[in-house]
Amino acid sequence: MYNILLVDNEATILSVLSALLKAENYNVKCARSGKEALDILANESFDLLISDIRMTPIGGMELLNWARANRPEMSVIMLTAYGTVETAIEAMKVGAFDYVTKPFSPKVLLARIRRIMHRTTEKLIDKSSVKIHEITINPERFEVLIKNKPVKLTLTEFNILAALARRPGMVFTRYQIVDAIHDSNYLVTDRAIDVQIVALRRKLGQCGKYIETVRGIGYRFKD
Structure with a gap:
């Protein structure tokens, strides 16, 4: 089963995304902060990390840098508000697979994930x-x-x-x-x-x- 770690400091977004992905038969785990995500990543492996960019004190860019250094095989999708698109573009330069702007269509996010799944x-x-x-x-x-x-x-x-x-x-x-x-x-x-x-x-x-x-x-x- 495809394993996904969702990271966002908004409980509503985590709940909605988790339900969406589980309905597609993905194995999903959620983290409410960058620190919680790092604790989880230290002990578990995931195929995909989906993270919001703006979180404190550990944000999405810090998670991306950690992933590239420690889990280069794990794909990363960044979630961003329209006001932080430039930051998301910087994330792609570092190695994020893609970014999705909020609010987004579930079909768009699922298409991104399917793309990554089938990539070899x-x-x-x-x-x-x-x-x-x-x-x-x-x-x-x-x-x-x-x-x-x-x-x-x-x-x-x-x-x-x-x-x-x-x-x-x-x-x-x-x-x-x-x-x-x-x-x-x-x-x-x-x-x-x-x-x-x-x-x-x-x-x-x-x-x-x-x-x-x-x-x-x-x-x-x-x-």
Whole structure:
């Protein structure tokens, strides 16, 4: 059974989300604070963490940083009010899988979760290595090297790079990028893909220039 940890300091939201997810046969545990969530995570494993961003004293960003350092295999979805969307975008740069703005449709959240459930690295990208320009991509080792120096990427960034680099010169729309790195039926905004591309270019340094923007369409990897 798919295990989900819900974290929010509003009891009503926890109650509604818990009932929604349990009705979909997910195994759900709730935490009313970031501290309670960390205590639970120290002793239990989860497939997915769904956390509100604004909590005190330990907020969603702190939980995300802990998860990336200690449970990199666990996916994270951030819940945010419209006023904190920029913070949610920062969370995606750190490694959150996605964010959902409050108030949100149950269908939107469930679609996000199903997307994560069906995601497998084997289905996302070919396992053979890619060498292009100064970049070497090794999916089996989850490794990217630039001039033999390792570059640390999130799973989503890695898969975007691999998908683009395998087809240099091919123009991908944002939704084609989603299809290339995820299963179908994933609801995504243009902004979400753009955020991932910005972070990826930054981490690639001078090699970020090889990911070209095709105005009005999407992106391509320079051949």
